[in-house]
Amino acid sequence: EMAPLVVLDAFLDHKEGRRDEARGKYSEVSKQRPSDPALAAVLVNNMVCLEEETTTRAFDLNKKMKATTGTMAQRKMTAGQRDIMALNRAIILFKAGRIDACREELAAIKTPPASAKLLEVCLAAASDDKTQLAAQLAKLDKEEATFVRAQHALDAKDLQTAAEELRSINRPACLSTAADIFSKIGNYDDAVATLASASATYPEAKLQLAAINMAHGKTEQVAAVYQEILDADPTNIDALAHLVDAVVQFDLPRAQTLAARLPALHAPADIDAAALEAAGAPTRDAAAGGTAAAGAVAPGAGEDAKKRKRRKKKRLPKNFDPSGPLPDPERWLPKHERAAFKKRRKQHQKDVSKGAQGADMAAVAKQEKAQDARRSQADTAVDSGATANSRPKGSKKKNTRKKR
Secondary structure: OOHHHHHHHHHHHHHOOOHHHHHHHHHHHHHOOOOOHHHHHHHHHHHHHHHHOOOOOHHHHHHHHHHHHOHHHHHHOOHHHHHHHHHHHHHHHHHOOOHHHHHHHHHOOOOOOOOHHHHHHHHHHHOOOHHHHHHHHHOOOHHHHHHHHHHHHHHOOOHHHHHHHHHOOOOHHHHHHHHHHHHHOOOHHHHHHHHHHHHOOOOOHHHHHHHHHHHOOOHHHHHHHHHHHHHHOOOOHHHHHHHHHHHOOOOHHHHHHHHOOOOOOOOOOOOOHHHHHHOOOOEEEOOOOEEEOOOOOOOOHHHHHHHHHOOOOOOOOOOOOOOOOOOOOOOOOOHHHOHHHHHHHHHHHHOOOOOOOOOOHHHHHHHHHHHHHHHHHHHHHHHHHHHHOOOOOOOOOOOOOOOO
């Protein structure tokens, strides 16, 4: 029974920017699986709107929005709720790249909300039809149309056109953005003109004008801007410091006079400037997890340093003669892991040949040689026998029996 009120409370949190609280309340109601189809549809729609701000998975969002198209949910919702949900489905389809499905969903809305015009402009821009785009822009408010044209120019990498469109909107943020774009593309004159016209209405534009002039090396113009700010407020120390920084580039005596008006810096009494200059660069103390100066020595650190420097005494074998050769440094390792053993093993592997396990290699070689000799003698005997008993083809064997 309290689920509708919880969803309404979460909606208010979402509109006021408390997204984490809204997400928690939506999840709490979602786990209860509300039986009311209209409430379930509103819950899914609001959760998708909340996720759409932080995710680009349009396919998953479109899959979730299918819960808002149920027959029972459509019957129980108001006409305004149905139109809003249809518009949200169309926006998600557009982000998923399904332009035709987006057009169909948008055409099915009986009373399109005001924000549907922006989606129609996006569809026209996606189709690259300039005539249709101009017709859709004519339906928008003048300021909205200017924003859309500026965004379209930015998407097309046409920074000059985008800056000119933003400059036509008399708002501090738009004028500042236009001046930044002009400055980045190297159009210094338009950037200065934009901020100069805005500085009369928006005093904060003067600081941006001074920064652009400083970036282009126009120190005299920078000095004029900060001098104007300082005349309006003589207690502005920041403006005085920036004025000194600009004037020192072209008028050193005047900069010295202005610098005398800056408040003096008083160093703390417990800091020794000479010791800081003599100390090296700060290093990180791995043990303490902090940083310490290279020349600084903590209390009691001298004794610890001596202990760390003390090396462990080498352990030598018994009856070791210092005048003789040094002991093998690998004497602590097993023999099969020592470098000398590995060399011997390589030499031993060269002499390894085939044979029965545990057989004498010399005896095996002698036996193989004897077998080869017997085979060659047998082959020679067969060939000679064939030569002695051979006769021409087709001849008869001579009868050697004696007649009686």
